[in-house]
Amino acid sequence: MSRRALVLDYDGLIVDSERVLADCVIERVAHHGGSIGYADIGHLFGTTEADDEWAALLPTLCDGLTLDALEAHMAATLPAISDALEPLPGVREVLVSARSSGWATGVGTGSDRARVEPRLARNGLLDLLDVVVTRADVTRGKPSPDIFLEVARRLGVVPADCLVLEDSPHGCVAALAAGMEVVACPSVVTAHCSFPDGVRRVGSLLEVTLV
Numbered sequence: 001m002s003r004r005a006l007v008l009d010y011d012g013l014i015v016d017s018e019r020v021l022a023d024c025v026i027e028r029v030a031h032h033g034g035s036i037g038y039a040d041i042g043h044l045f046g047t048t049e050a051d052d053e054w055a056a057l058l059p060t061l062c063d064g065l066t067l068d069a070l071e072a073h074m075a076a077t078l079p080a081i082s083d084a085l086e087p088l089p090g091v092r093e094v095l096v097s098a099r100s101s102g103w104a105t106g107v108g109t110g111s112d113r114a115r116v117e118p119r120l121a122r123n124g125l126l127d128l129l130d131v132v133v134t135r136a137d138v139t140r141g142k143p144s145p146d147i148f149l150e151v152a153r154r155l156g157v158v159p160a161d162c163l164v165l166e167d168s169p170h171g172c173v174a175a176l177a178a179g180m181e182v183v184a185c186p187s188v189v190t191a192h193c194s195f196p197d198g199v200r201r202v203g204s205l206l207e208v209t210l211v
Contacts, residue, residue, distance in 0.1 A: 005157045006098040006210065007148060007180070008091075009046070010109035010116055012167035012187035013205075014125070015085040018045050022189045024074055034062030042189045046168020048110040048141040079115070087123050090185075090205025094165070095128040097210050104155040106131040108147040108164075131155055143170040145178035152178070165205065172199045183208055 012018035022038055022045070029036050040061070044050045055067040098105050106129060109116055113134045120126040131154040138146035152159045164175035167187045172195055175182045184201045185208075186193065195201060202208060 002161050003102070003104055003157055004210075005104040005106065005152065005155050005162045006094065007106050007108050007151050007162050007164045007175075008095075009164075009166045009168070009171050010107055010111055010120075012045065012189065013165055013185060014087055014091050014107070015082070015119070015123075016088055016187065017082045017085055018167070018187045018189045020078060020081050020085070021045075021074065024078060025070065028065055028070055028073055029058075029062045032062035032065040034065075036061055038189045039192045042191075042193050043169070045187075045189050046110075046166070046170035047143060048135050049143075082115070083119060083122070085119070087125065088205065090208065092125065092128075094205050094208050094210070095125065099128060101210055103210065104157055105129050106133065106151040106155055108133050108151045110135045110141050110147070112136070142168075142174040143177070145174050148175050148178040148180060152180075163210070165208065169193050169195050172196050 008014060022041060025041060026036055044053055058065050058067060095105055111134060117126060117132055131151060133147055133151045135141045138150050140146045148164060152162055159179040162180040164180045164182045166172045166175060166182060166184055168190045172182050172184050176196060176198055182199045184195050184199045185205055
């Protein structure tokens with residue numbers, strides 16, 4: 001029997017960083033006279049390929065807020081908050097279960113390695129992972145399958161033997177396109193979104209069992 005692999009997204013799945021980012025966007029829009037909620041922007045999370053959509057959306061939400069200004073504000077305020085986030089329920093448990101069952105383990109994320117790996121290490125998770133693949137390691141980000149295919153390549157497993165845990169529709173589309181089994185555990189930001197067919201949805205990673 002070939003070896004199985006567990007592959008996790010990072011933002012919104014391992015830590016609640018997408019809520020932090022979304023709250024920042026909501027606050028900035030309000031600061032500029034607008035009003036939005038998670039349902040207005042959740043579909044844009046889980047991908048690094050949505051800059052054009054963000055740039056087009058912001059002027060419809062409020063006056064005077066550009067994507068460059070929003071990104072500058074987030075860069076100045078969010079890293080320290082995100083650094084302090086603890087793993088979400090079930091993250092450590094599912095990784096320990098995978099290790100004890102002989103599964104390979106990896107993270108496939110659109111975030112920067114320089115930020116993700118220290119955060120994983122601080123939370124005692126990096127040693128539970130065999131590989132971490134980021135957007136910088138591949139040609140295309142999610143919803144293209146490149147990140148997940150690269151995780152499988154580095155782990156030495158076939159895509160069909162991978163179970164992917166994701167929180168966003170974009171990530172689920174990417175994993176399905178890679179030919180992998182997918183479980184969706186939506187964040188509060190993506191909970192309202194429509195997820196693709198073929199994805200099993202759970203409310204917490206504590207509900208995920210490896211068989």
